[in-house]
Amino acid sequence: MTTDTERDRAGTKRIISVLRHDLPASLVVFLVAVPLSLGIAVTSGAPLVAGLVAAVVGGVIGGAAGGSAVQVSGPAAGLALVVADLVQRYGWRATCAITLMAGALQIALGVLKVARAALAVSPAVIHGMLAGVGVVIALAQLHVVLGGRPQRSAVENLLELPQQIMNNHSHAVAVGVLTIAVLVLWPRLPRLNSVPGPLAALLIAALTAGSLGWDITHADLAEGFGRWATPLLPEGDWHGVAAAVLLVALLAGVESLLCSVAADRMHDGPRADLDRELVGQGVTNMVSGALGGLPVAGVIVRTTTNVRAGARSRWSTMMHGGWVLLFMVGFSWTVTLIPMEALAALLVFIGVRMVNLGTLRGLHGHGELPVYVLTMGSVVVIGLAEGVLVGLGLAALSALRRLTRVSVHAGAEPDGRWHVVVAGSMTFVGVPRLMETLRRVPPGAAVDLELNLDFIDNAAFEALYHWRLEHERTGGTVVIDEVHDEWYASAARGTRLSAVRSLPRPPERWWLPRAYRRGGRRTGGALPAAGDAPVTDRSRRNAVPDLLAGTADFHRSTAPLVRPFLTRMATAQDPSHLFITCADSRLVPNLITASGPGDLFTVRNIGNLVPRHGTAPPDDSVLAAIEYATTVLAVRSITVCGHSGCGAMAALLSAGERTEGMPGLRRWLRHGDRTLARYLLADEVPGEPGDDGALNRLCRANVAQQLDNLRTHPAVAALEDAGRLELVGLYFDIGAAQVHVLEPDGFTPVAAGR
Template sequence: MTISDGTIAPRNWKSVFRHDVPASLVVFLVAVPLSLGIAVASGAPVAAGLVAAVVGGVVGGALGGSVVQVSGPAAGLSLVVAELVHTYGWRATCAITVMAGLLQLVLGGLKVARAALGVSPAVVHGMLAGVGVVIALSQLHIVLGGSPQRSALENVLELPAQILDNHTHAVMIGVLTIGVLLVWGRIPRLRAVPAPLAALMVATLTAAVSGWDLTKVDLKGGFSSVQGPLMPQGDWHAIAGAVLLVALLAGVESLLTCVASNRLHDGPRADLDRELTAQGVANVVSGALGGLPVAGVVVRTTTNARAGARSRWSTVLHGVWVLLFTAVFAWMIALIPLEALAALLLFIGVQMVNLAHVRNLRNHREMPVYFVTLAGVVLIGLAEGVAIGLGLAALLALRRLAWVSVDVRQAGERRWRIVVTGSLTFLGVPRLTEALRGIPAGAAVELDLHLDFMDNAAFEALHTWRLDHERTGGVIDVDEPHAEWYSAAINGVRLFPARIPPRHDRWWLPWAYRRRSRSAEAGGVGSGSYAVIGADGTRHDDISVLCEPQGMPDLLEGMREFQRRTAPMVRPVLHRMARKQSPSHLFITCADSRIVPNIITASGPGDLFTLRNIGNLVPRADAVPADDSVAATIEYAVKVLDVRMITVCGHSGCGAMSALLGEVPDLPALRNWLRHGRQSLARFVAAEPCDDDAGPLDRLCRTNVIQQLDNLRSHPFVDTLVRAGKLELTGLYFDIGAARVHVLEQERFTPVPELRTG
């Protein structure tokens, strides 16, 4: 589906007539009943809802930032409008709408639209749910033949008495309308007609045929009955607050709908600043013409996209159809029972309490914000409920930012481990000091600081405890795997959270380069700093070499670090594959200590079935003497593990290849083993000289990889699978000094390209 941004070439008019015109008719059929219902719920003239629908479609659609978004009167604003109408009157409310539109124009010009996305979705959804509850409670009284009360709480209290009264015709038409709404969309053949329109048509025809005594919609005079704006009288502080509230609520709802519209099509992405400006223009025009405030509406936007709209012409045309319908068929609208519109609004209000949003918020622990906002809107008021929700969301966000976990465990006799995770601020100092108080004097402590921030109060508390503990003979081993807030504070270095370079877990570093901050006082072990020169010639002065205590083997220390740091993360993965392995590759490489297959392939447990030997040699099937060890590994990988690829990886500066070029050391076993490399040496000697800068040793290392791939094909079961396309053989060459992997392509090695950003 190709969606245009609104610029229609002559050849594309066919697409407009084929896709956008039918979609506009569908949206028009949805917009008319919803606009009427929202106008009734807002306490505004019924024609005001239709004016807003026309302006939202034509003006908002033509100027908006989304090609499929449909604007018009929104149910979420009905409570605000109803309060404004009650306080200032309808014409003054139109003036407030005009001023709100002007404010939106200013905000759009200042390019602040994206700031609206910073509002917590829990507040927005809670607000809409609260509005839905209030609408449903008020309209329920109309469905029952009565009148709504001033507040949601009064509506609840008056509901029992309202139910006990006999309102036969009103109740029947309301039940009929809701029944049609529930059933209509479930019948595939009827879905072509929108359910709201069908419900009002059925209710109107039933009321007319039955002659029931019901209240009809008052639309005398059509658009000519609307009146222009009149400046509101009263406290200008309250009026300014009302303008701000209408502008922000309408703007936020429009922008959130605009963002959601991006998921409905694959055309141009929405321009939020343009959308906010368009909403401002639409509200100025709507208020000036006596219409309701305008905002982007999810229901109509979704309907527009699903109906096949491909340009903004669908939105514009739907406004044109509303205008023509009202001008020509206003008498039909006057036949609609008010109780049927109330039932439609009751249904819409219940749908605004979206359980899917509640489930999503529960996963992010934001349900308190949702329910507090909902309760505030229902019990106090819309503005107050939103303000309370925003305040609670800010407090919870601050709490999450200041969250810290302090885990203290005994790791052995007189040895303790403390893990501090999160943001260590003054708010977490009481918890930290309480946990540290339980460490006995003189104990050895492993202190892991997984921190994204540490303020001065937290540093003072932690450092003071450390000094006191060391005075009692204790030894503290401080490790900061992520950001070195503690070390920086000790050294007087000023750090900013946004400027701290990300640090990864250093599991891949050699033992000699593992950095620890150890106490040099009270018998602690010191650290010596060493400069490391990288492959690009850069000097790195921030790598420290750990001076291990006497008698502490590196292997044992490494295992302890694995158990403490890596095992908890990898344990779930290993648990799932504990009984069976299913690697996809057999990786054959050299026993050289500088080659770590999982690093150069970014693989994990269960990915590679690895075979390592000196020189990454694969003896031929007819080799004498035979080498059952290598053959058994290949056989098991191919026939039992069903690997789909065998990779031979050589490397620069290989000692085995160096021995082949020079003199093999007087090591009998090694001399016998290197006999399997003679084919590689012969192939190297027979090859034509190369123009590359590589020396003889590195050229032999690469030639050796190619030869070992040929040796693999000498095993019949390997060759059969390769010919059948069930097994692939690949060659790699690792340049140690440059930390660069080269892949074999048609007897030549090509560096693997790097992914660059920016």
């Protein structure tokens, strides 16, 4: 009884959700789908009714059988050029048969579960193909907008365009310009956004042309269902037919799968089943081809509209197909009122929008812009299939280049030894670059050769091996240090190498606070959002176990990486800096200076204070560190680093209120009295880029004062006067994660490219 009641409640909840969210969304998608389907039918050279048939089948069948909850399928602009070519070559009925066979191939691929393999196609090729198709569509339909006829190719359309612009100023041009103007301006009218832009543009163009009596061409759907065509087996070379089936199946399938992946990023509902989606697309294309419709694919414009309209399930997609069917049965006569020039203008707008500038920025950041540009240009100049093949070839070459990328650097150290670093995948492709760099090493030089490789082939090994023998023959020495896997040593021993070895796994975001790592707030690898507070209660409760777990992580993943150079420095240290900073847990010296073991000789105390020379009672801890650093270690610089929100400085400002019950802290903070006096003078507070509060101004004043305190020590002053020691002031803004350096005119942020 309870189970039945819960099931009834769940069913009622689903019905309410469908009525509240999916029903309104389906109406919005329907209003977008009708004009787009008609426009794509026009540019494909197919009957107008074929676009509506594909929209109905894509909605009802694609929504029910597909693997995505919110994706909307229908005739896609990316397939328009392929369909137009097939219609010219084989005729419309044969094109329907090719669509049907392509659907069967998609079903077979989905059953074989190869959908994920389609995602291996470079997005740069897909986006470049779609952009090229958009350019071709826009150039062809622009001639219709201008009252002319499209030429045979995109290049001819481009060459003829100036002539068309100068000689055609008819009513057709006015309708086209009006349609594009509405499409551009409509999204900027927020109160009218409930009506989709494409529908509004066609309605306004039709009403304006009708009321003014303009001489235009109207869409022809007068024969309605009588124009439906059944599939007919294509005649001619079966090799060409098979290639056409493969092309339609792959292009429609890949576009649908990429659309599904994009749709998953737009909503929080169930994730897409890509194999089911591919099977569903196959079933949809078989039905669409059998009923005389265009090829179907997942369409990002309609899918985005569906999600933004509030769709929660596949019912929205299915109902939108039902609305299109209702329109075909009862209101198809309204299509005859639409000016063909308005449909052409809509296609021009769609074509231009297919060249997505946001995509360009993303591809440029990943170095894939040449693949995109070459694919787009090849589609426009040569053809769709040829352009895709060119793009795939360039993408493959680009991937091969990245996989075989090697970095080689060589330079002389102050002691005369040469340091050579080779990193990456060392193959025969990188041998010329390797040898060019190694030739810079003078004969007889002592060389430290650091190999940080994840692969080395025989050609690269032999080149490196023979160079080493030749260099040692001239009196030089070569010490090889392999940071990770021993590729060189294994090859020298004749040990068989595995195909590819991976580098040891690095520590799991070691720089994150422990509360944000494994077992804390961190889930799924997500970084903490701005404003998130760390889980301090858990951290305190499990302090010792967490510390030991971190030590185990170090032994497992970090120790193998640092052991080679820690072994060399195990008996002596040679730091170049004495780094005096606050004991605050949020300030990590090695993190903000990108330094490693052996770089910093560090002193940490409350408030990064340096007692002045001769202070009574003396503080031997800081003095001992200064003496050892300058006398024994001969450091070349001393840095005092303060930070924002320092608790010690807050205690100074509180006039002793915050040190109640802590006599040791009270005595220690007397070394900050001069800092407080400096702050109260106001005119000596260095570098105030805007008023950020009394506390942080005091923190910056404290850095300058501690440098002055350092200069009261005779040994420090003498070394600085002799030019053998440099004093540096740093200030770390914790909230902004920004380091500032003390210059003569105040604190300035350290630039990223410094």
